[in-house]
Amino acid sequence: MKKSLSRLGVKAEDIKRASIAMYEAEINAVIHGHGGMAEVTVHPDKVVIVIEDHGPGIPDLDQAMVAGWSTAPDLAREMGFGAGMGLPNIKKNCDDLDIKTKVGEGTCVTMIINFT
Amino acid sequence: MKKLHSVSLIGDLCVGCTTCSKGCPTQAIRVRGGKATIYDIRCIDCAQCIRICPYHAKIAVTDTLEERLDAASGKVKVAIVSPAVFSQFENSATRIDVMKCVRQMGFDYVFDESIGYSGYVSAARQMLLEKQTAAEDMSEDEKSEIFPMISTTCPVVVRLIQMKYRALISHLVTLDSPLELTAQYAIDYLCQKLQIKKSLIYICYISPCPARVTSVINPLWKKKSLISTCVGTHDVYPQLRSLLNKIEHHDSLTHEEERAIRISEPEGLQCAAIGGESTGMKIDNYLSVDGIENVIDILEEIDRDNIKKIAYVEATCCFGGCIGGPLTVMNRFAAQAKLREHIHDFYMEKQLFPQLIVREEDIIPQVWELPLPENHAMRLSENIGEAMTKYEQIDEILATLPQLDCGACGAPSCAAMAEDIVQGRASINNCIIRQKRMKKE
Numbered sequence: 001m002k003k004s005l006s007r008l009g010v011k012a013e014d015i016k017r018a019s020i021a022m023y024e025a026e027i028n029a030v031i032h033g034h035g036g037m038a039e040v041t042v043h044p045d046k047v048v049i050v051i052e053d054h055g056p057g058i059p060d061l062d063q064a065m066v067a068g069w070s071t072a073p074d075l076a077r078e079m080g081f082g083a084g085m086g087l088p089n090i091k092k093n094c095d096d097l098d099i100k101t102k103v104g105e106g107t108c109v110t111m112i113i114n115f116t
Numbered sequence: 117m118k119k120l121h122s123v124s125l126i127g128d129l130c131v132g133c134t135t136c137s138k139g140c141p142t143q144a145i146r147v148r149g150g151k152a153t154i155y156d157i158r159c160i161d162c163a164q165c166i167r168i169c170p171y172h173a174k175i176a177v178t179d180t181l182e183e184r185l186d187a188a189s190g191k192v193k194v195a196i197v198s199p200a201v202f203s204q205f206e207n208s209a210t211r212i213d214v215m216k217c218v219r220q221m222g223f224d225y226v227f228d229e230s231i232g233y234s235g236y237v238s239a240a241r242q243m244l245l246e247k248q249t250a251a252e253d254m255s256e257d258e259k260s261e262i263f264p265m266i267s268t269t270c271p272v273v274v275r276l277i278q279m280k281y282r283a284l285i286s287h288l289v290t291l292d293s294p295l296e297l298t299a300q301y302a303i304d305y306l307c308q309k310l311q312i313k314k315s316l317i318y319i320c321y322i323s324p325c326p327a328r329v330t331s332v333i334n335p336l337w338k339k340k341s342l343i344s345t346c347v348g349t350h351d352v353y354p355q356l357r358s359l360l361n362k363i364e365h366h367d368s369l370t371h372e373e374e375r376a377i378r379i380s381e382p383e384g385l386q387c388a389a390i391g392g393e394s395t396g397m398k399i400d401n402y403l404s405v406d407g408i409e410n411v412i413d414i415l416e417e418i419d420r421d422n423i424k425k426i427a428y429v430e431a432t433c434c435f436g437g438c439i440g441g442p443l444t445v446m447n448r449f450a451a452q453a454k455l456r457e458h459i460h461d462f463y464m465e466k467q468l469f470p471q472l473i474v475r476e477e478d479i480i481p482q483v484w485e486l487p488l489p490e491n492h493a494m495r496l497s498e499n500i501g502e503a504m505t506k507y508e509q510i511d512e513i514l515a516t517l518p519q520l521d522c523g524a525c526g527a528p529s530c531a532a533m534a535e536d537i538v539q540g541r542a543s544i545n546n547c548i549i550r551q552k553r554m555k556k557e
Contacts, residue, residue, distance in 0.1 A: 006495065
């Protein structure tokens with residue numbers, strides 16, 4: 001995605017925001033959602049990133065958005081993940097964030113980064 | 117307009133073999149009409165093509181010394197010698213011997229570029245300390261915008277970042293190059309000593325690489341370089357070598373020579389090899405990387421925010437650092453051993469000729485005159501909408517190409533070829549594999 005955005009002439013700081021947001025969401029999908037699908041759509045003025053998993057879902061979304069809150073397993077923490085900064089970090093780097101989640105069914109994160 | 121780069125092609129020697137095209141780290145070379153051509157805007161002067169061309173058709177264009185010295189008649193002729201030059205001779209020549217001989221080639225004054233290196237390293241060290249203090253109150257994100265600091269002594273690395281890792285521009289050390297710092301020192305010294313105007317000083321740089329030559333012609337962060345001309349180390353090597361075989365060694369200097377030669381402390385000299393600059397930073401959490409492919413790997417990691425806890429990155433395009441420069445002559449490992457000898461010799465020089473030594477505190481650090489512009493050579497169009505259309509067209513064309521990356525069309529890969537077609541720089545008929553397949557069908 002980074003390389004593509006760069007070729008399209010997107011500014012370096014926008015690419016950085018998009019990569020951080022996408023990376024964090026991917027990590028979440030891997031750690032909690034046991035893998036999933038990523039779809040990136042580029043528009044002339046923005047990039048829309050959708051990460052969807054069929055994992056356990058998020059029971060309390062407001063709690064999950066709090067910095068430092070984490071339910072990551074020890075294995076993930078041992079690898080340096082699970083600091084509870086993923087979702088807050090995504091929120092900070094996106095211009096628009098929409099999370100649809102249902103316990104037992106999965107989570108779909110839609111992130112929009114407008115080009116400056 | 118002046119030519120943008122010093123890397124050039126001798127058309128007669130080029131057989132159109134595509135070795136350089138496939139080996140170019142920025143995909144800046146295409147073979148067209150049987151000859152290699154360079155897209156100036158994508159060339160970062162890494163000289164990979166010069167190294168790998170089996171026919172020696174790629175060269176670095178530098179000036180010849182005789183012509184240049186003639187052009188400088190009536191001026192004070194100054195040579196600045198790259199520290200890589202001192203290690204090019206296998207005999208017992210010392211740094212001062214080499215400088216004596218450079219002077220005999222027709223210069224009035226000779227300065228060691230290590231002078232600027234020691235000034236650069238000491239100023240970079242200061243800059244790092246200041247940034248670290250300022251960063252104490254910063255968030256992790258803000259810190260990752262400026263750390264690790266990346267050295268700007270290798271112009272190839274700067275050009276690479278300018279084009280492919282633009283988010284890392286904020287990491288660069290904003291100091292002027294060691295060469296320009298040395299030149300500034302030389303000018304100040306001579307203006308004061310001889311009471312002459314700056315315009316009467318003619319500075320010639322003896323360079324280990326074409327990238328620095330390009331930086332003199334087209335400076336990265338200043339309007340005009342202080343250097344008047346550049347010659348390649350290999351160009352002056354034969355003359356220098358024969359002069360060195362004739363001179364009396366290191367025991368004495370004439371009064372004239374004492375006035376005309378200036379050298380640095382070991383901190384500057386050691387910067388000719390990879391690791392030297394980092395040692396001078398006096399920190400443990402540095403990283404030194406050499407070789408353009410390795411540099412690309414590290415920049416990629418920094419760009420992904422994967423390099424944590426490292427404060428300073430020293431990166432050189434050439435393996436071994438500047439002693440491995442494409443215009444040098446000696447094997448780089450042998451040169452490194454020789455460099456160690458010179459560093460060791462410093463303590464003897466210090467006793468014999470203390471007046472020749474310029475200390476790092478005598479160098480006035482200069483910062484960038486202009487901000488470093490981004491280079492958008494890799495983007496498909498200025499307009500995102502148009503770029504998206506082109507992107508789709510490239511994908512469509514790429515699907516019809518064999519994806520063997522054979523290079524026979526003159527582009528380094530099928531993807532590069534597809535882009536060239538969309539950009540109107542190549543025709544799909546140049547793909548011989550596709551032509552052949554179509555014939556069969």
